[in-house]
Amino acid sequence: MTTPVFQPVAPIARRGVMLVLSSPSGAGKSSISRALLDSEAELALSVSVTTRDPRPGEDEAIHYFFRSVPEVEAMAEKGELLEWAKVFENYYGTPRQPVEQALQAGRDVMFDIDWQGNRQLKANAPDDVVSIFILPPSLAELESRLVKRGQDSAEVIAKRMAKAVDEISHWGEYDYCVVNISLEDSIAQVKAILHAERLKRERRIGMAAFVADALAG
Ligand SMILES: Nc1nc2c(ncn2[C@@H]2O[C@H](COP(=O)(O)OP(=O)(O)OP(=O)(O)O)[C@@H](O)[C@H]2O)c(=O)[nH]1
């Protein structure tokens, strides 16, 4: 019997994944998303527009596009936002064009957005969105992480805790839930989800051509 010889084949073209990450404040979403961006060359973060003021260390077009309320309303009216919502006292929204370009080019986009944004994206792009909810091990643990992080006053922490309970009530609207007990494990789980979703048949738009070629010999 002869050993089959496999010729190297060109990568099979795929459509990008819209990877939504939501969580209550302090559950570890930022650490997880940073680790993914560092290790996944084909993944970029969607930069949202917001009407809130920049914080120290935040840069225009890197962390957010900082815009006025009328500017965000005008973008929404012109259909330039894939979704938008009011979170705390401000508007937040996702610019459409960079997402559409990336998906077509086979690159993935990650979204750090709340449950309202996830709901709208899922309704508008059900085949593209893969959503993950990051849960803290417990509310007590969440509060202690917020206190340890030392970024917020007691009043702000109380507000974030109240909002956390509301945010967590939407866990059932997500495709996956990751309980962030160990950051390392959570990062590995989110990567496993992304890697498997990239391989879904429906996303591999080059598969039909590959099979046709393979059958042609
Ligand atoms: N719907 C929607 N939500 C967004 C968007 N951008 C950011 N958010 C959410 O708005 C909330 C507040 O974000 P920030 O103002 O950056 O504050 P933060 O300190 O990062 O808040 P946490 O991430 O909740 O700790 C977070 O839950 C974000 O996930 C967006 O474009 N659309």
Ligand SMILES: [Mg+2]
């Ligand atoms: Mg955040």
